[in-house]
Amino acid sequence: xxxxxxxxxxxGSIGTQTCDVVAxxxxxxxxxxxACGHDSELFREQVRTFSPKYTYTADKPDGMKxxxxxxxxxxxxxxxxxPGHSPLEAAINASLTGKILALANKEALVSAGELINKNCKAxxxxxxxxxxxxxxxxxxxxxxxxxxxxxxxxxxxxFRKTPKEDLKKVTPEMALKHPSWQMGxxxxxxxxxxxxxxxxxxxxxxxxxxxLDQIEVLVHPQSIIHSMVEFVDGAIKxxxxxxxMRLPIQYALSYPHRLANPIxxxxxxxxxxxxxxxxxxxxxxxxxDLARKAARLGSTYPTAxxxxxxxxxxxxxxxxxxxxxxxxLINQGLExxxxxxxxxAEIIRNTDIETKEYVAGLIK
Amino acid sequence: xxxxxxxxxxxGSIGTQTCDVVAxxxxxxxxxxxACGHDSELFREQVRTFSPKYTYTADKPDGMKxxxxxxxxxxxxxxxxxPGHSPLEAAINASLTGKILALANKEALVSAGELINKNCKAxxxxxxxxxxxxxxxxxxxxxxxxxxxxxxxxxxxxFRKTPKEDLKKVTPEMALKHPSWQMGxxxxxxxxxxxxxxxxxxxxxxxxxxxLDQIEVLVHPQSIIHSMVEFVDGAIKxxxxxxxMRLPIQYALSYPHRLANPIxxxxxxxxxxxxxxxxxxxxxxxxxDLARKAARLGSTYPTAxxxxxxxxxxxxxxxxxxxxxxxxLINQGLExxxxxxxxxAEIIRNTDIETKEYVAGLIK
Numbered sequence: 001x002x003x004x005x006x007x008x009x010x011x012g013s014i015g016t017q018t019c020d021v022v023a024x025x026x027x028x029x030x031x032x033x034x035a036c037g038h039d040s041e042l043f044r045e046q047v048r049t050f051s052p053k054y055t056y057t058a059d060k061p062d063g064m065k066x067x068x069x070x071x072x073x074x075x076x077x078x079x080x081x082x083p084g085h086s087p088l089e090a091a092i093n094a095s096l097t098g099k100i101l102a103l104a105n106k107e108a109l110v111s112a113g114e115l116i117n118k119n120c121k122a123x124x125x126x127x128x129x130x131x132x133x134x135x136x137x138x139x140x141x142x143x144x145x146x147x148x149x150x151x152x153x154x155x156x157x158x159f160r161k162t163p164k165e166d167l168k169k170v171t172p173e174m175a176l177k178h179p180s181w182q183m184g185x186x187x188x189x190x191x192x193x194x195x196x197x198x199x200x201x202x203x204x205x206x207x208x209x210x211x212l213d214q215i216e217v218l219v220h221p222q223s224i225i226h227s228m229v230e231f232v233d234g235a236i237k238x239x240x241x242x243x244x245m246r247l248p249i250q251y252a253l254s255y256p257h258r259l260a261n262p263i264x265x266x267x268x269x270x271x272x273x274x275x276x277x278x279x280x281x282x283x284x285x286x287x288x289d290l291a292r293k294a295a296r297l298g299s300t301y302p303t304a305x306x307x308x309x310x311x312x313x314x315x316x317x318x319x320x321x322x323x324x325x326x327x328x329l330i331n332q333g334l335e336x337x338x339x340x341x342x343x344x345a346e347i348i349r350n351t352d353i354e355t356k357e358y359v360a361g362l363i364k
Numbered sequence: 365x366x367x368x369x370x371x372x373x374x375x376g377s378i379g380t381q382t383c384d385v386v387a388x389x390x391x392x393x394x395x396x397x398x399a400c401g402h403d404s405e406l407f408r409e410q411v412r413t414f415s416p417k418y419t420y421t422a423d424k425p426d427g428m429k430x431x432x433x434x435x436x437x438x439x440x441x442x443x444x445x446x447p448g449h450s451p452l453e454a455a456i457n458a459s460l461t462g463k464i465l466a467l468a469n470k471e472a473l474v475s476a477g478e479l480i481n482k483n484c485k486a487x488x489x490x491x492x493x494x495x496x497x498x499x500x501x502x503x504x505x506x507x508x509x510x511x512x513x514x515x516x517x518x519x520x521x522x523f524r525k526t527p528k529e530d531l532k533k534v535t536p537e538m539a540l541k542h543p544s545w546q547m548g549x550x551x552x553x554x555x556x557x558x559x560x561x562x563x564x565x566x567x568x569x570x571x572x573x574x575x576l577d578q579i580e581v582l583v584h585p586q587s588i589i590h591s592m593v594e595f596v597d598g599a600i601k602x603x604x605x606x607x608x609m610r611l612p613i614q615y616a617l618s619y620p621h622r623l624a625n626p627i628x629x630x631x632x633x634x635x636x637x638x639x640x641x642x643x644x645x646x647x648x649x650x651x652x653d654l655a656r657k658a659a660r661l662g663s664t665y666p667t668a669x670x671x672x673x674x675x676x677x678x679x680x681x682x683x684x685x686x687x688x689x690x691x692x693l694i695n696q697g698l699e700x701x702x703x704x705x706x707x708x709a710e711i712i713r714n715t716d717i718e719t720k721e722y723v724a725g726l727i728k
Contacts, residue, residue: 148624
């Protein structure tokens with residue numbers, strides 16, 4: 001029996017790579033629903049290739065909602081690769097269905113992780129993470145139970161060696177050069193401020209049920225080791241490999257098995273020469289601690305963190321604020337936020353909107 | 365229910381560390397049989413500490429044989445930490461009982477691995493490896509099935525950077541300085557010639573059922589990563605940690621669980637700075653290929669390899685031969701050997717004796 005996939009966000013980087021994986025495992029997987037933001041030649045080509053029963057484009061929604069695709073009875077795995085806040089409702093609803101959520105969207109777990117986890121527990125849904133770090137941790141956890149520490153690796157970004165006093169001169173052009181992975185501008189800026197890693201700390205906290213202080217960040221500029229887990233006996237396992245997102249994508253689909261795939265190359269050990277590690281500089285990169293603060297406060301704070309970051313990063317890209325204003329604005333967004341008694345999709349949506357308005361107001 | 369342990373070789377390095385682990389996990393494990401080579405104050409102290417029901421010293425055997433301790437009905441785990449060829453019969457007999465064999469002795473798997481594996485398959489016995497590399501591989505295999513490659517790491521020994529032409533001048537004193545682990549002289553010399561790693565290739569071949577050409581050796585001077593496994597999707601898992609044999613010892617006892625233990629320290633990530641890797645120089649260190657040759661030929665060849673190596677290394681330590689004579693003599697021992705139709709403990713013993721006599725004759 002082929003596993004039936006709904007792919008939300010098919011034309012983005014994770015979406016196209018998911019299509020690539022499925023095209024090479026057509027005896028194992030079948031895409032029966034495809035969704036993207038805008039109709040395009042790429043999307044039409046994907047529709048021709050996979051002949052999905054259901055399609056959806058956000059700009060021409062013809063009656064169906066994104067959430068409808070994520071909750072189709074016949075779907076086994078929902079791949080959520082749509083960026084930003086737009087697939088949040090779909091993710092929350094899918095987590096009520098008992099399906100597998102292959103999750104590439106950061107905001108879903110950061111903003112709505114508490115709620116999604118609650119839903120998963122009740123419905124039997126499980127989350128299969130699709131990013132290199134959380135997939136690495138998840139892979140290290142196979143066959144293991146007694147975790148003592150999660151060690152999230154970070155490339156350190158382009159300003160790892162830049163003195164703190166030079167960070168105020170950073171321009172969007174300088175920040176958009178990222179050493180290892182090809183990513184969109186928002187993620188690239190988040191990666192340079194280490195906010196990306198801060199969000200990943202919150203994701204790990206939601207995914208693996210460890211305490212916040214059991215999650216450490218370790219800078220590893222070569223990005224060969226994708227993350228590590230330490231166990232109660234002091235043993236550490238690391239997962240490593242070439243930087244190719246198709247591996248975590250396929251693992252999220254094939255788990256608990258692994259599949260050979262001609263597009264997934266074996267690492268030539270001759271290319272493995274030096275791996276370096278260093279502690280992150282949280283004084284230079286305060287976003288890491290802002291993320292921990294939001295996670296510690298819980299409730300709507302992680303939502304406010306994401307929202308404030310989104311506005312601040314966009315303002316920096318638009319040259320309305322300076323690089324060092326980003327963490328200042330995020331902190332103001334957090335300070336402005338209020339906790340709630342009980343989370344819901346609506347409260348999360350409102351927190352997102354309110355925080356964005358508040359931070360945008362500070363910029364003007 | 366405590367697991368009942370027979371510890372063979374209690375006064376050596378692995379033996380004393382096994383006692384240390386058990387003393388700190390006294391609610392989980394109980395030593396009911398202790399064996400060593402020579403009576404000593406240390407042995408008497410161990411007897412006082414653990415009050416084992418059975419004791420044995422090779423120099424005063426009072427009726428029992430080592431093999432009797434390894435096959436006691438009430439024993440769950442036999443820890444075989446006696447060095448050299450002496451525990452071979454005990455290991456072979458224990459593998460017929462369905463017990464767990466926690467195996468620190470290299471010769472048992474190299475010389476008699478084919479036979480022990482056959483016995484294990486019939487009896488339900490399983491081997492839990494106790495050395496850092498095979499334990500690392502075994503840990504990486506937890507929860508995994510689809511292996512593509514085993515990557516055995518090697519410190520590279522003290523002559524990693526020595527030009528080949530200078531190796532002929534190597535003295536025992538020079539070779540006995542090993543960077544990371546404290547070991548006896550035989551193992552230290554084997555480590556300098558890479559024969560130790562060659563024997564470990566054969567052990568991995570016996571333990572994990574992979575093809576010989578799926579086992580690679582990678583030099584990693586820091587010895588922080590203890591070995592790695594690659595899977596069919598290109599993912600690599602590495603196990604790392606401080607160089608402390610008490611971790612693999614405890615894992616061999618506690619598997620499939622891990623136990624917190626105050627004597628097993630967590631690695632301070634501040635100490636993790638640089639990990640280096642390079643390909644082994646098999647031209648400079650021919651022992652690695654000699655071991656592969658013996659494994660490929662199978663039958664009694666691995667026994668002959670061990671036997672020839674033992675005599676050659678002792679002759680080098682006694683200054684009867686030069687450093688570069690070691691691989692020459694081992695190869696002569698292999699060339700002299702003949703395969704047999706069917707292996708038995710007796711044939712292995714005879715091959716060991718004959719090869720040793722033959723190589724000793726070449727030295728005179």
